[in-house]
Amino acid sequence: MKISQTSEDKLIHELTKDLETRSAVLVGVGDDCAVLRKNEHQHTLLKTDTVVEHVHFLSEEKPTRVGWKAAARVVSDFAAMGGYPEALMISIILPPETAQVWVEQLYQGIQSVTEKFHCSIVGGETSSAPPNSPIVVSISGSGIVKPENLTLRSGGKPSDLIYVTGTLGGSIHGKHLDFIPRLEEAIWLAENAQATSMMDLSDGIAKDLPRLAKCSKCGYEIDLKSLPLSLNSTIKNALNDGEDYELLFTIPEYQKQILESTWTETFPDLSITHIGELTEHEEDTLEGGWDHFGQEFKSP
Amino acid sequence: MKISQTSEDKLIHELTKDLETRSAVLVGVGDDCAVLRKNEHQHTLLKTDTVVEHVHFLSEEKPTRVGWKAAARVVSDFAAMGGYPEALMISIILPPETAQVWVEQLYQGIQSVTEKFHCSIVGGETSSAPPNSPIVVSISGSGIVKPENLTLRSGGKPSDLIYVTGTLGGSIHGKHLDFIPRLEEAIWLAENAQATSMMDLSDGIAKDLPRLAKCSKCGYEIDLKSLPLSLNSTIKNALNDGEDYELLFTIPEYQKQILESTWTETFPDLSITHIGELTEHEEDTLEGGWDHFGQEFKSP
Numbered sequence: 001m002k003i004s005q006t007s008e009d010k011l012i013h014e015l016t017k018d019l020e021t022r023s024a025v026l027v028g029v030g031d032d033c034a035v036l037r038k039n040e041h042q043h044t045l046l047k048t049d050t051v052v053e054h055v056h057f058l059s060e061e062k063p064t065r066v067g068w069k070a071a072a073r074v075v076s077d078f079a080a081m082g083g084y085p086e087a088l089m090i091s092i093i094l095p096p097e098t099a100q101v102w103v104e105q106l107y108q109g110i111q112s113v114t115e116k117f118h119c120s121i122v123g124g125e126t127s128s129a130p131p132n133s134p135i136v137v138s139i140s141g142s143g144i145v146k147p148e149n150l151t152l153r154s155g156g157k158p159s160d161l162i163y164v165t166g167t168l169g170g171s172i173h174g175k176h177l178d179f180i181p182r183l184e185e186a187i188w189l190a191e192n193a194q195a196t197s198m199m200d201l202s203d204g205i206a207k208d209l210p211r212l213a214k215c216s217k218c219g220y221e222i223d224l225k226s227l228p229l230s231l232n233s234t235i236k237n238a239l240n241d242g243e244d245y246e247l248l249f250t251i252p253e254y255q256k257q258i259l260e261s262t263w264t265e266t267f268p269d270l271s272i273t274h275i276g277e278l279t280e281h282e283e284d285t286l287e288g289g290w291d292h293f294g295q296e297f298k299s300p
Numbered sequence: 301m302k303i304s305q306t307s308e309d310k311l312i313h314e315l316t317k318d319l320e321t322r323s324a325v326l327v328g329v330g331d332d333c334a335v336l337r338k339n340e341h342q343h344t345l346l347k348t349d350t351v352v353e354h355v356h357f358l359s360e361e362k363p364t365r366v367g368w369k370a371a372a373r374v375v376s377d378f379a380a381m382g383g384y385p386e387a388l389m390i391s392i393i394l395p396p397e398t399a400q401v402w403v404e405q406l407y408q409g410i411q412s413v414t415e416k417f418h419c420s421i422v423g424g425e426t427s428s429a430p431p432n433s434p435i436v437v438s439i440s441g442s443g444i445v446k447p448e449n450l451t452l453r454s455g456g457k458p459s460d461l462i463y464v465t466g467t468l469g470g471s472i473h474g475k476h477l478d479f480i481p482r483l484e485e486a487i488w489l490a491e492n493a494q495a496t497s498m499m500d501l502s503d504g505i506a507k508d509l510p511r512l513a514k515c516s517k518c519g520y521e522i523d524l525k526s527l528p529l530s531l532n533s534t535i536k537n538a539l540n541d542g543e544d545y546e547l548l549f550t551i552p553e554y555q556k557q558i559l560e561s562t563w564t565e566t567f568p569d570l571s572i573t574h575i576g577e578l579t580e581h582e583e584d585t586l587e588g589g590w591d592h593f594g595q596e597f598k599s600p
Binding site: 001002003004005006008011012014015016019020021022024025027028029033034036038039040044046047048049050052054055056086087089091093094096097098099100101103104107111118119120121122123124125126127128129130133134136138140141142292 | 301302303304305306308311312314315316319320321322324325327328329333334336338339340344346347348349350352354355356386387389391393394396397398399400401403404407411418419420421422423424425426427428429430433434436438440441442592
């Protein structure tokens with residue numbers, strides 16, 4: 001069987017189902033980041049993420065935007081745990097025809113992210129690839145989360161309310177390269193809103209909500225008409241396009257009023273929208289979203 | 301300028317020369333791993349490393365061996381700091397024609413490493429790539445080192461003696477896929493031999509010794525005839541082939557006798573060889589070794 005005939009989630013399940021982990025590992029495969037014991041006051045977060053030319057960005061795209069995207073995706077994952085980034089490593093795979101100035105501008109884009117979010121580049125590597133290979137930028141690193149802020153995909157309970165930040169859909173028109181990771185907002189949610197579960201939306205809510213619900217051993221009901229749509233986007237776009245990099249999170253029902261009023265005071269420029277509830281009965285009612293393998297190859 | 305017209309070291313210098321780092325970062329770009337403050341008794345090591353089809357392995361190679369190599373390279377870098385691996389993340393970039401069984405066997409190879417060296421796989425991802433792209437396996441993660449064992453490239457002093465473990469050259473005939481990272485030996489050297497500097501040999505001693513000497517602000521003198529040669533290898537092979545994954549390390553002169561006698565008792569099956577000295581005068585006398593960009597593309 002070729003990997004184009006399977007789905008990304010099935011492949012990862014097959015590869016990782018029998019893994020054992022050391023005792024210092026608090027959370028392994030399956031959340032936005034791994035979590036390791038660090039010291040009394042902090043846990044370490046670990047994350048790796050990759051963008052590939054023709055898949056995550058077009059060849060003619062500005063390298064500063066590609067660098068921003070590559071690094072901001074990782075920051076978004078640290079945020080989704082209730083934490084923040086500390087140290088990043090940059091691996092770049094380059095065919096020989098790549099212009100050095102392209103690589104320098106890519107690095108500028110990455111550094112815009114590390115400066116804005118106060119983290120350091122501490123290592124990485126460059127490797128060659130055969131002529132005409134796609135450029136690959138893989139960013140990995142560590143972050144920090146206070147134990148009391150740690151918010152997993154698995155913490156949701158039946159009747160918890162499901163929310164998203166911002167608007168969904170149509171990321172392909174530019175947001176997928178320029179999005180602002182919801183770092184401050186995620187830490188605020190962990191500290192102030194008793195968020196029970198959280199993740200960032202990378203593959204579309206049709207793919208990501210079932211993942212969160214499954215981790216929480218819940219089902220879900222959403223009101224499709226309530227989905228906050230980006231300009232010129234349809235419900236279908238909101239469900240399937242992916243790369244929104246907004247937060248998907250749940251809160252206990254009794255937090256609704258206090259969340260909605262304090263949120264607006266704290267973040268007047270970013271909406272949150274109540275889109276549904278977690279339910280007792282584990283059942284998938286959504287289909288779609290971005291899958292790396294279960295579809296024909298197409299450029300972004 | 302295309303990157304095929306520069307050298308890897310020059311490109312990395314250009315990209316990273318102005319980086320600032322946070323205070324928790326004890327060692328950033330430029331050593332085998334980055335080092336971060338963890339707690340009173342341990343530092344965290346961070347590392348990322350990538351293998352690319354056609355560059356680091358041939359398409360017809362057994363995927364279990366490719367997986368072993370990809371993970372063992374990272375373990376070798378943790379070892380070179382005097383530490384050990386704790387948690388690894390596996391990113392795999394796959395063209396759609398890849399067979400699922402290939403990926404499963406790759407994972408088996410990676411797991412052979414994590415089992416032998418007692419570390420955990422805690423995350424990663426799979427991403428698609430356009431048809432006929434090279435497969436890319438990027439492994440990153442964290443390790444641990446006791447502060448008193450931390451051994452950097454920069455710790456060498458003039459008149460320190462330069463040693464290598466094992467034999468050098470001809471790795472292409474198989475060792476580059478099957479090598480055993482010198483983890484136990486490196487920790488022993490850090491604990492018992494007062495090793496002043498250390499790194500693992502990945503690009504050939506002609507490339508790596510000048511790097512270590514430069515970090516230590518020293519020059520070096522080596523006796524080429526003393527280089528321990530692998531079977532059927534020449535001095536030229538030992539200098540340039542790369543991918544030996546042996547340890548290059550320095551010790552104070554007065555440690556020579558005690559090192560050589562206790563080493564043989566402790567590791568009777570692995571040689572160490574005194575090949576030269578660090579000197580006061582910073583000067584490069586070696587040329588060659590593997591460079592990802594300063595040469596025409598060729599398969600391994």
